[in-house]
Amino acid sequence: QRLLEDETERIHLCLGCRNMQRAEGARSALLHSHPSAQVDVLQVDTSSTTSVLRAAHEFRLRYNRLDYLYLNAGIMPNPQFDVKAFFRGLLSGQVISMLATGVGILTQKDSVTPDGFQEVFSTNLFGHFLLFRELEQVLCKGGLRSQLIWTSSSNAHRSAFSLQDVQHREGSQPYSSSKYASDLLSLALNTHYNQQGLYSSVTCPGFVMTNLTYRVFPLFPAFFWTLLMPVFWLIRLFTNTFTLTPYNGAESLFWLFKQKPESLDPYCKYHSLTSGLGNTYTEARKMDVDLNTSEALYEALLQLERDVRKKLEDQQKTYQSPKLWDNLEQSHTTA
Numbered sequence: 129q130r131l132l133e134d135e136t137e138r139i140h141l142c143l144g145c146r147n148m149q150r151a152e153g154a155r156s157a158l159l160h161s162h163p164s165a166q167v168d169v170l171q172v173d174t175s176s177t178t179s180v181l182r183a184a185h186e187f188r189l190r191y192n193r194l195d196y197l198y199l200n201a202g203i204m205p206n207p208q209f210d211v212k213a214f215f216r217g218l219l220s221g222q223v224i225s226m227l228a229t230g231v232g233i234l235t236q237k238d239s240v241t242p243d244g245f246q247e248v249f250s251t252n253l254f255g256h257f258l259l260f261r262e263l264e265q266v267l268c269k270g271g272l273r274s275q276l277i278w279t280s281s282s283n284a285h286r287s288a289f290s291l292q293d294v295q296h297r298e299g300s301q302p303y304s305s306s307k308y309a310s311d312l313l314s315l316a317l318n319t320h321y322n323q324q325g326l327y328s329s330v331t332c333p334g335f336v337m338t339n340l341t342y343r344v345f346p347l348f349p350a351f352f353w354t355l356l357m358p359v360f361w362l363i364r365l366f367t368n369t370f371t372l373t374p375y376n377g378a379e380s381l382f383w384l385f386k387q388k389p390e391s392l393d394p395y396c397k398y399h400s401l402t403s404g405l406g407n408t409y410t411e412a413r414k415m416d417v418d419l420n421t422s423e424a425l426y427e428a429l430l431q432l433e434r435d436v437r438k439k440l441e442d443q444q445k446t447y448q449s450p451k452l453w454d455n456l457e458q459s460h461t462t463a
């Protein structure tokens with residue numbers, strides 16, 4: 129919606145969604161407000177490697193150029209709200225930081241996908257990485273610039289992430305770990321791809337009322353959140369991270385669309401913020417990331433990618449099934 133409202137650009141949108149019914153709903157809503165817009169849909173489930181490879185194949189058949197890839201899909205499954213930690217936080221000097229980041233008051237219960245990956249890691253990070261790798265040829269094309277824009281979070285925290293456990297099999301904060309990993313990966317992608325005209329950035333939409341946040345209290349009806357709105361507007365006087373609406377949350381995603389990518393700082397996260405008076409703006413904040421860790425994560429993801437390709441090739445040989453996508457056998461082993 130924010131992109132289509134920008135009348136200075138004539139854009140062609142492709143919505144990558146796992147649920148086609150919802151995708152068609154989103155498409156119809158966009159066409160209703162922008163009847164002459166070009167909006168396509170493409171089925172993709174970022175938690176499934178075969179779905180990602182199939183979607184990328186379909187994308188390459190349909191289009192020969194991609195300028196912006198918004199990597200937004202994300203989950204925070206089975207969130208557990210730690211009431212004690214919340215009240216401890218309220219009494220401490222850290223209230224604002226706790227409300228802005230949610231660090232320390234939320235844990236999640238993760239599961240394993242049929243591919244054998246942790247679901248949060250696969251959905252929030254690895255599926256996007258694989259999609260990007262598959263779309264490299266349409267992104268890095270003909271000396272033109274292109275941008276990857278990750279929806280990360282201020283919940284991303286170094287303490288939740290471990291290079292020894294990149295999928296976060298062991299801990300109880302897979303969401304924070306996956307978002308910290310996206311911050312690291314973005315830095316590594318800038319190191320490896322800027323020369324080819326590809327730039328990567330991370331954003332945080334702030335605290336937005338969406339299905340993801342409603343699930344924090346699954347037993348409460350939706351109007352519970354509406355009742356809390358005056359409390360949230362009050363909190364907004366003390367922290368600018370309560371953007372609350374998806375429209376406000378998308379501020380930094382749109383802002384990045386308008387920037388020259390080479391002017392962006394690879395060590396910064398771009399935050400959507402809303403002032404006490406309700407004015408929304410974007411602010412760059414330095415991330416707690418370093419080159420060595422980002423490189424190590426990048427290598428680990430490349431290895432996982434090789435494993436996925438090998439497994440699929442073996443499956444195809446065993447069952448002699450026809451190839452579903454054309455460049456599976458292409459070597460992606462060099463980085």
Ligand SMILES: NC(=O)C1=CN([C@@H]2O[C@H](COP(=O)(O)OP(=O)(O)OC[C@H]3O[C@@H](n4cnc5c(N)ncnc54)[C@H](OP(=O)(O)O)[C@@H]3O)[C@@H](O)[C@H]2O)C=CC1
Binds near residue numbers: 145174203339340
């Ligand atoms: N809400 C907030 O306060 C914050 C959100 N974020 C991030 O913003 C992003 C959007 O979340 P938000 O809008 O809040 O949450 P929602 O749950 O409302 O939306 C998540 C979106 O991701 C899609 N999605 C989930 N899993 C997959 C998958 N496996 N394959 C393809 N699409 C998938 C969902 O599709 P479907 O419609 O089929 O469910 C949905 O459209 C996430 O990355 C989240 O981590 C970051 C900071 C704060």
Ligand SMILES: CC(C)CCC[C@@H](C)[C@H]1CC[C@H]2C3=C(CC[C@]12C)[C@@]1(C)CCC(=O)[C@@H](C)[C@@H]1CC3
Binds near residue numbers: 226228231233334341
């Ligand atoms: C009942 C109380 C009056 C209000 C409780 C509010 C909490 C449920 C929210 C306060 C800060 C919120 C928050 C998130 C989830 C819901 C809260 C903890 C996130 C963790 C959601 C996902 C993100 O990526 C973070 C940036 C959010 C940070 C703030």
